[in-house]
Amino acid sequence: MHLTHLGPDGLAAYDVIIVGTSFAALPIAQVLTPRRRVLLIEGGDMVERDEMRALTASDEYGHFSDGHWASHWIRAMGGTSSRWSGVVAALEAADLRGGPGRPAWPISRADLDADYARAAEWLGRPAAVCTPASPFGESLMTCPLSHDTPVRLPAQVSAVTSGDNIDLLTSHTVIGLGSDNRQQVDGLVMTGPSRMPARVSLQARQIVVLACGAMGNVQILLQPPDRSDVAVGNESGLVGRFLMEHPHVVSGHLLVHRAGLPPMPAGFGPGLPAFRIAEPLMTRHDLLPCSLAVQGPVEPPSDGQPVKAHFEASFGLPLEWAALYARAEQEPSATNRVELLPERTWAGSHRLRMHCSFSSRDLRSIEVSTRLAGEALMAMRAGVVRLHNRAIYRETSGGGHTMGTTRMGVGRHDSVCDATQRVHGYDNLYLAGSSVFPTGGAANPTLTIAALSFRLGEHLRRRLAGA
């Protein structure tokens, strides 16, 4: 049922309250209903309105400016899914293992396999899109990207909320949490259409899931409560730290004989060929994960004709021009962060300030990965790469992927939540979405967000069943 205000019983009727209506929220609701009473809370309305945009306007420092973060933080039904381009890719086992400067995830790729398959089906993709990367020559792995029509969530929200056990409350912005004992969340502070923040009580048995993005989750978790300087859920002091994007750049031109590229896995559907550097070579060169997608055909460079003629004669094959599009991991750094500004929005929440800069290792990983891919393709007589060094170091931007601000890990010394996505020290507070990623890997995050939420939904279902 669609609600525009809470009844006299407040939140008492619900087993689970999920804040958000995007890729991170809906899988949880889908798993828990119809056996459990679930409430989805959406700060915006069915479509994005100007007054909700004002809530996401943030100050920006570092590589990103001109409203980069706010443009990928949508307060409306379906959340930021409206900005999704439709690229689906799964993280590789190496992405989750960690390495120098990269924390390991507290779960492995094998733990996620079943959830990945479920998430792919939910996003309208075949299970083959979750196929792990496979070797292509000695130095490369092939890891194609699924690229098809993106799912838009408002229709799915309507389908989910048509069930008996689930309600959708719109135009209510959660701006903070209450907890008297610092072990249970016992209230939500919300601003509704009246624009007066009010606290709504919760009971100990009720579970709260924050699923409103890597900036939205932080905005709630950093709001200081009335009686303490320490925000509820930020006892680790790490909420907002380790903000990550995916560095995106066309890192090179590629002269390629397409028939010589590895075929897509059976039943993969529409997609792009893509490569990664094999793990031993990544370790040797101290590289962060980087996926290089073959896009095109593209316009040839002005001085490329002699090179094309030379290698067509050398390979004895026709070659065409393509672009190598790099999507890479950004090294997690505590200096890349989200903080509160003193001033408040009309809803009563503090505005945010983002600090995010790429490190030299981030950009060098793209450069070296592209060069190593060029060497490997040349050795296999499959392609010729022209490195765009200037673009890599001066024009790398982001993919609108906001990750890592409430990462999961072992304890309060290294993370905000544990492997089940429960905030350390709290019994009934969970986090969902890309904010829990310890590292970003080299895959678009949508599939992983949905997979983690199916996993969290199953965990909550077992917990509520007393298993």
Place this chain on the structure above:
Amino acid sequence: VLRRRTFVVMLAGAVAAIRRRPMLAQDRPTRAVAGGTPTPTWFVDHDGWVIPGRDREALLASRAGEAGRGADDE
């Protein structure tokens, strides 16, 4: 004596640091040839092409040839 030794150590350190300085990517041979000969087999040339040295030399030779023909035509 101590001062002279300190000076020599500092000088040696400075020389070592200069010798270790990172080279620009386009000047760096990317794979050493077995036997230690200085000729690179792979080379990222100044235009960014990741191509073997022999192909680079052939392309440079053809470019030089084209430039020479152009001068003669004029």
